[in-house]
Amino acid sequence: MTDFRRLTGAFIAALGLVLTTSYASAQQPDRGDEPGLVADDAYQLEPEWQKQVVYFRTTETPGTIIISTAERHLYLVQPGGRAIRYGIGVGRDGFQWQGLVNITNKKEWPDWTPPPEMIQRQPYLPRFMAGGPGNPLGARAMYLGTTVYRIHGTNRPDTIGTKVSSGCFRLVNRDVADLYDRVPVGTKVVIRQKPEL
Numbered sequence: 001m002t003d004f005r006r007l008t009g010a011f012i013a014a015l016g017l018v019l020t021t022s023y024a025s026a027q028q029p030d031r032g033d034e035p036g037l038v039a040d041d042a043y044q045l046e047p048e049w050q051k052q053v054v055y056f057r058t059t060e061t062p063g064t065i066i067i068s069t070a071e072r073h074l075y076l077v078q079p080g081g082r083a084i085r086y087g088i089g090v091g092r093d094g095f096q097w098q099g100l101v102n103i104t105n106k107k108e109w110p111d112w113t114p115p116p117e118m119i120q121r122q123p124y125l126p127r128f129m130a131g132g133p134g135n136p137l138g139a140r141a142m143y144l145g146t147t148v149y150r151i152h153g154t155n156r157p158d159t160i161g162t163k164v165s166s167g168c169f170r171l172v173n174r175d176v177a178d179l180y181d182r183v184p185v186g187t188k189v190v191i192r193q194k195p196e197l
Helices: 002-027 116-121 173-182
Strands: 052-055 065-068 073-078 082-087 099-108 140-144 150-152 163-165 188-192
Touching: 073 173, 082 173, 140 173, 150 173
Parallel strands: 065 188
Antiparallel strands: 052 082, 065 073, 073 082, 099 140, 099 188, 140 150
16 A cells, blocks of 8 residues: 555656646747847858848749748749748747738838737737837838738847747848848738648
């Protein structure tokens, strides 16, 4: 009987540890959103995620943005079968989406007001944060249609190439500023989850 009690006690202690650990990890901040953290502009992206001109076959007209969430790349279509390719961070599992939208607004050093659904998932987030170097939206934002999603910069350059956001597409600040200068309001944006065959 003593062995049974000992085993039962050990099981209950282990279960308590698992539940405590699960609760603690559920309360941890989303590592993709760190308000107040200032981006390390010296951070060097892996070659895969660095901005570059690539060959790119598409029927879309030059000036169109094509986002491939599966590849974690954003393409700005250029003439002559080429595109400027940027490495991006995309929505984590369960937060990815696809569709056809246009850029409806553009802002430099945008303010950030997390939507209510995001606050519910991540209650530690501020209700409002003025634009600036510590803002998770980074140096620029391009607003996508009537959605809550944006193409924006980041104060976490180490998240480029990962699935980390709540549905937005993030680039390092120097890349988002470059893209921002190249595209006007009204630009067509195609978001694809799977690569084309």
